[in-house]
Amino acid sequence: MDYFKPNMTLADVNKISMLGLAHIGDGVYELMTRASLCKDGHTAVGELHHLATRRVNAPAQAAAAEKILPILTEEESTIYRRGRNTHVNSVPHAAHVGEYHAATGLEALFGWLYLQGKTERLNELFREICSGYEKKESR
Numbered sequence: 001m002d003y004f005k006p007n008m009t010l011a012d013v014n015k016i017s018m019l020g021l022a023h024i025g026d027g028v029y030e031l032m033t034r035a036s037l038c039k040d041g042h043t044a045v046g047e048l049h050h051l052a053t054r055r056v057n058a059p060a061q062a063a064a065a066e067k068i069l070p071i072l073t074e075e076e077s078t079i080y081r082r083g084r085n086t087h088v089n090s091v092p093h094a095a096h097v098g099e100y101h102a103a104t105g106l107e108a109l110f111g112w113l114y115l116q117g118k119t120e121r122l123n124e125l126f127r128e129i130c131s132g133y134e135k136k137e138s139r
């Protein structure tokens with residue numbers, strides 16, 4: 001098995017709980033964020049960490065989810081909603097409950113797409129999320 005491209009069947013992916021998908025999606029989202037920052041020319045580890053933590057947290061991921069909601073397919077929207085509506089046991093102090101749920105939905109969607117090997121779609125959604133970061137981060 002190529003763990004970088006699992007290419008699981010939809011039936012196998014759908015057997016995984018929403019929190020399981022969010023667990024995978026959290027790692028996928030963070031890796032995409034870190035790769036994007038390095039590709040954009042950020043090289044100092046302190047700067048990389050600072051920018052990554054500004055993008056990979058519940059409030060930022062909730063905003064990212066809002067940004068891509070209009071372009072999700074019906075099936076993707078269903079996965080996002082199911083992930084968002086999943087019961088979680090705790091919420092980090094830096095996030096509101098709604099933000100944490102939205103972030104969980106985004107992570108579940110990214111995990112669902114990744115496990116199916118839908119990297120083109122992941123890249124499309126991630127590009128939409130990243131559009132405008134440069135303007136916000138230069139403030």
